[in-house]
Amino acid sequence: MGARETALRVLMSCRNNHAWADAALKAQLGRDGLVGPEAALCSRLVYGVVQNQQLLDFYLSAYCSQKPDHLQPPLLEILRLGAYQILYLDRVPDSAAVNTSVELAKISGRGQASGLVNAVLRKIAQNKTALPPIPERDEAKYLSIRYSHPKWLVKRLLSILGREETEAFLAANNDTPPLTVQVNPLKTNAESLIKELEGWGVKATPHPWVPGCLELTGAGDLTTLAPFREGKLLVQDPAARLVSLIAGVQPGQKVLDLCAAPGGKSFSAAFAMEDKGEIVSCDLHENKLKRIQEGAARLDLTSITTSAGDGRVFRPEWAERFDTVLVDAPCSGLGIIRKKPDVRYKKADDLFILPVIQTALLDNAARYVAPGGVLVYSTCTILPEENEQVTDAFLTEHSDFCRDGFTLPAPVGEAEGQLTLWPQRHGTDGFYICRMKRK
Ligand SMILES: C[S@@+](CC[C@H](N)C(=O)[O-])C[C@H]1O[C@@H](n2cnc3c(N)ncnc32)[C@H](O)[C@@H]1O
Numbered sequence: 001m002g003a004r005e006t007a008l009r010v011l012m013s014c015r016n017n018h019a020w021a022d023a024a025l026k027a028q029l030g031r032d033g034l035v036g037p038e039a040a041l042c043s044r045l046v047y048g049v050v051q052n053q054q055l056l057d058f059y060l061s062a063y064c065s066q067k068p069d070h071l072q073p074p075l076l077e078i079l080r081l082g083a084y085q086i087l088y089l090d091r092v093p094d095s096a097a098v099n100t101s102v103e104l105a106k107i108s109g110r111g112q113a114s115g116l117v118n119a120v121l122r123k124i125a126q127n128k129t130a131l132p133p134i135p136e137r138d139e140a141k142y143l144s145i146r147y148s149h150p151k152w153l154v155k156r157l158l159s160i161l162g163r164e165e166t167e168a169f170l171a172a173n174n175d176t177p178p179l180t181v182q183v184n185p186l187k188t189n190a191e192s193l194i195k196e197l198e199g200w201g202v203k204a205t206p207h208p209w210v211p212g213c214l215e216l217t218g219a220g221d222l223t224t225l226a227p228f229r230e231g232k233l234l235v236q237d238p239a240a241r242l243v244s245l246i247a248g249v250q251p252g253q254k255v256l257d258l259c260a261a262p263g264g265k266s267f268s269a270a271f272a273m274e275d276k277g278e279i280v281s282c283d284l285h286e287n288k289l290k291r292i293q294e295g296a297a298r299l300d301l302t303s304i305t306t307s308a309g310d311g312r313v314f315r316p317e318w319a320e321r322f323d324t325v326l327v328d329a330p331c332s333g334l335g336i337i338r339k340k341p342d343v344r345y346k347k348a349d350d351l352f353i354l355p356v357i358q359t360a361l362l363d364n365a366a367r368y369v370a371p372g373g374v375l376v377y378s379t380c381t382i383l384p385e386e387n388e389q390v391t392d393a394f395l396t397e398h399s400d401f402c403r404d405g406f407t408l409p410a411p412v413g414e415a416e417g418q419l420t421l422w423p424q425r426h427g428t429d430g431f432y433i434c435r436m437k438r439k
Contacts, residue, residue, distance in 0.1 A: 007045035190214060245408070249277075311364060
């Protein structure tokens with residue numbers, strides 16, 4: 001049973017403890033001692049079920065006499081796992097998907113429901129080429145079921161992107177993104193790293209448009225490879241790498257990264273600064289600073305110091321002290337659904353609380369920027385509530401700051417001080433970056 005039993009435990013942990021799937025998966029794989037192909041199958045099952053949850057429930061409800069959400073736990077999770085294997089995993093025979101699901105019901109103490117599991121999954125298998133159509137009358141509802149995203153989010157996206165691009169965004173969120181790394185230019189260069197990775201059986205190609213980044217295939221657990229351990233690369237989405245590029249940090253500068261953990265933007269800034277100058281990496285949570293320190297040690301960066309503190313609370317010793325201040329704000333994360341599939345199920349209510357925190361961070365950060373210095377606000381979300389609306393309000397209140405244009409390689413080109421990146425347009429995570437200058 002291995003992979004399936006572990007996958008079920010992970011899904012139950014997400015349901016009962018509101019755990020994030022990626023963290024619960026990592027912990028459970030370790031506890032159950034799953035490695036290699038079994039671990040890969042388990043990850044595929046967990047991500048696949050989370051990515052397709054609403055669609056799977058739609059099909060399950062067509063063949064189950066009880067409403068899926070009325071089923072006793074963990075029957076719904078068992079049925080979702082079985083249906084996912086039947087509908088998406090060609091290499092798993094339908095009979096194996098059905099039988100292992102019946103077995104899971106028995107070992108989970110739901111043996112009395114094994115007949116139901118058997119019957120529902122057999123019907124799905126028999127009808128898999130002629131499944132019931134999703135009603136298309138209500139556009140948002142159709143897209144919500146088809147791509148398993150909450151309806152409120154689909155409606156919001158439709159109003160921003162229109163039908164065609166909304167569908168492309170939702171589909172991209174259910175795709176597996178490429179693994180992207182930034183080259184540590186202090187230790188190697190792209191050409192040498194590509195060759196070195198090849199020696200480890202990893203295919204690396206330069207990112208189509210973001211300088212200094214490589215896309216990897218066949219990496220497996222990258223952290224076990226020498227180039228990773230020797231600090232020659234940083235795992236980072238190309239969108240995140242763009243923050244230091246857009247900030248335009250230079251060797252010798254003083255930089256404050258106000259919301260820094262686990263350190264990605266600080267590391268990328270240190271690369272751009274040739275590790276010369278001063279980077280203060282601050283985070284609210286002291287326990288997260290260790291991740292920054294460990295990362296800096298692995299990458300051999302000495303320009304970074306860490307500091308715990310609430311970025312909303314003024315520290316007089318930092319007043320007008322920094323050439324560049326980065327505010328990589330806590331956000332809803334709706335731009336990284338392709339990496340954290342369960343982010344989509346966040347409550348819409350968060351969208352009312354987060355901008356208050358983001359605004360307070362930005363207001364305070366502004367006080368640390370030296371005259372003529374740069375303030376960069378970024379998030380890994382795509383909704384204007386946490387992006388343009390926050391920076392617009394900030395600029396209205398702070399007449400000493402203005403948006404400052406920048407140029408990136410195609411497909412972005414010239415931007416008037418702010419940029420929203422989208423997976424379906426740019427092949428990156430969904431991300432927002434705004435560069436502002438203090439007069
Ligand atoms: C988007 S993450 C930052 C990611 C980081 N910049 C990187 O590139 O690895 C947001 C961070 O803000 C921190 N945070 C949340 N509220 C904060 C506050 N009031 N002051 C400072 N940091 C805060 C969180 O702990 C979290 O680590």
